[in-house]
Amino acid sequence: MTNYDYIILGAGASGLMLAYRMASDPFFDDKSILIIDKEKQKGNDRTWCFWEKGKGEWDDILTKTWSKIYFGSDTHKEVIDISPYQYKMIRSEDFYNSLQQKIESKINITFLNEEVVSFTEQKFNVQVITKNGNYIATKLFNSIHNAELYQFQKKYPVLQQHFVGWFVKTEEDILDDSMATFMDFTVPQNGNTRFMYVLPIDKKTALFEYTLFSKELLQLNEYEDAIGSYLKEKGVSSFEIIEKEKGSIPMTAFKFSHLNSKNILNIGTAGGWTKASTGYTFRNTTKKTKTLISFLKTENDLNKYHKKSKFWFYDLIFLDVLANNNEEGAKLFTSMFKKADVKTIFRFLDEESTLFEDFKIILSVPPKRFIQSFLKRLF
Numbered sequence: 001m002t003n004y005d006y007i008i009l010g011a012g013a014s015g016l017m018l019a020y021r022m023a024s025d026p027f028f029d030d031k032s033i034l035i036i037d038k039e040k041q042k043g044n045d046r047t048w049c050f051w052e053k054g055k056g057e058w059d060d061i062l063t064k065t066w067s068k069i070y071f072g073s074d075t076h077k078e079v080i081d082i083s084p085y086q087y088k089m090i091r092s093e094d095f096y097n098s099l100q101q102k103i104e105s106k107i108n109i110t111f112l113n114e115e116v117v118s119f120t121e122q123k124f125n126v127q128v129i130t131k132n133g134n135y136i137a138t139k140l141f142n143s144i145h146n147a148e149l150y151q152f153q154k155k156y157p158v159l160q161q162h163f164v165g166w167f168v169k170t171e172e173d174i175l176d177d178s179m180a181t182f183m184d185f186t187v188p189q190n191g192n193t194r195f196m197y198v199l200p201i202d203k204k205t206a207l208f209e210y211t212l213f214s215k216e217l218l219q220l221n222e223y224e225d226a227i228g229s230y231l232k233e234k235g236v237s238s239f240e241i242i243e244k245e246k247g248s249i250p251m252t253a254f255k256f257s258h259l260n261s262k263n264i265l266n267i268g269t270a271g272g273w274t275k276a277s278t279g280y281t282f283r284n285t286t287k288k289t290k291t292l293i294s295f296l297k298t299e300n301d302l303n304k305y306h307k308k309s310k311f312w313f314y315d316l317i318f319l320d321v322l323a324n325n326n327e328e329g330a331k332l333f334t335s336m337f338k339k340a341d342v343k344t345i346f347r348f349l350d351e352e353s354t355l356f357e358d359f360k361i362i363l364s365v366p367p368k369r370f371i372q373s374f375l376k377r378l379f
């Protein structure tokens with residue numbers, strides 16, 4: 001049994017970012033830190049995008065940035081200049097390599113390539129059991145996501161942002177890489193909220209991702225057929241698929257903070273750091289890991305890290321509407337993009353908007369469903 005000050009379970013976006021921040025701050029130099037992940041090299045297993053104003057912390061490892069995005073539906077099509085924001089893309093391999101390099105330079109941080117079986121809060125510490133051993137932590141940060149903890153409860157709807165993407169390389173220079181297609185709802189909705197998301201890296205290479213916000217996943221061929229049809233419709237006929245990616249990100253207002261305790265903090269998607277109404281997690285993780293580092297310098301009770309926010313309630317209402325009227329997502333997003341300024345939408349989704357800006361967003365969506373959901377939750 002080996003004792004550590006901190007154990008971080010999972011070396012993905014949140015676990016690695018937290019370890020990186022600890023490695024970069026002398027406060028943690030005399031703390032023993034263990035990171036456990038079942039995978040050592042995950043390669044390019046995901047593509048992270050996020051919007052950000054001006055320069056940002058990860059700018060050195062970005063693959064691409066766009067200052068324009070496209071929103072499309074049957075009733076509204078718009079190329080939107082998002083400056084001073086930029087939509088930024090990071091390939092996960094660049095992120096993992098860059099952060100691991102920094103973390104590996106610290107002698108107080110150990111990486112363990114093992115599968116975690118369980119972790120249990122004890123009187124004064126936390127015990128972690130892996131397939132090969134037992135470890136004790138004074139404080140534990142868990143990013144291993146366990147959907148069983150919330151998928152059977154009935155209080156909060158659970159949707160998924162699920163998608164399959166193809167990285168496509170065309171023969172000719174036919175792609176417009178000056179803008180990212182944020183949401184293209186012109187694809188058949190088939191009773192759900194379905195859209196294409198396109199990230200062109202250059203004139204020959206782009207990620208085409210067929211995405212749904214809904215409860216049930218599809219068969220693989222349904223996503224792939226939809227990508228194929230979209231490419232055909234856009235006149236992309238001679239191409240090679242150079243990579244594929246897929247994912248399913250939970251969208252729920254379930255209170256993840258209730259899983260925390262004095263010595264255990266759930267982080268990343270496992271900690272509710274995924275924006276419930278969009279599935280975006282990366283930028284929030286950048287912000288949360290920063291505030292967590294400051295918190296750890298002054299506080300001992302991890303229960304106190306979570307702060308209540310009005311945005312939780314907004315997300316809850318939004319998800320109620322989307323769960324009960326999944327076929328109306330296109331109409332809802334179209335109305336929002338038509339009536340509200342994109343910068344206000346970004347600030348709202350970043351949970352940085354004022355009450356006045358919140359009202360602008362609330363007034364931009366068709367009111368009927370939202371009022372129904374609001375009243376239902378209230379009473």
Ligand SMILES: Cc1cc2nc3c(=O)[nH]c(=O)nc-3n(C[C@H](O)[C@H](O)[C@H](O)COP(=O)(O)OP(=O)(O)OC[C@H]3O[C@@H](n4cnc5c(N)ncnc54)[C@H](O)[C@@H]3O)c2cc1C
Pocket residue numbers: 009010011012013014015036037038039042045046047048049050114115116117143144145245246247248249267268269270279280281282283
């Ligand atoms: C394909 C894909 C694309 C995405 N794109 C975006 C995007 O563009 N923008 C955005 O904001 N968000 C995006 N997300 C959502 C979110 O940012 C990512 O899921 C992000 O990686 C979440 O970070 P995390 O630390 O919570 O989990 P992860 O990054 O998944 O890390 C969890 C880690 O735990 C390890 N692990 C799991 N089980 C065990 C076990 N039993 N024992 C030991 N280790 C274990 C895994 O190997 C993994 O390394 C995307 C997600 C996916 C899947």
